[in-house]
Amino acid sequence: MLGLGIIGWIIIGGLAGWIGSKIMGTDEQQGIVLNIVVGVVGGLLGGFLLSIFGVDVESAGWFFSFFTCLLGAVILLWIVNAVRSRT
Known part of the structure; x- marks a missing residue:
């Protein structure tokens, strides 16, 4: 995913x-x-999570990078909502 560049990171x-x-x-x-x-x-x-399971995320391309970001975003928002609901 590092090969996407800053514009790719922002768009995806x-x-x-x-x-x-x-x-x-x-x-x-x-x-x-x-x-x-x-x-x-x-x-x-x-x-990070997919690399733990042995998935090659660096050479997968734009489409897989998007789904990796989406998976991570959903997990991140779930964690944030869990922490907010505890307070």
């Missing part, structure tokens, strides 16, 4: 963060910048 991260927030029902709470941040951090989280 933004889309994945936005769709992830729709899936988790948090879209009303966040704007475009937070969607991008959630998507990019979700991509890092998803890439």
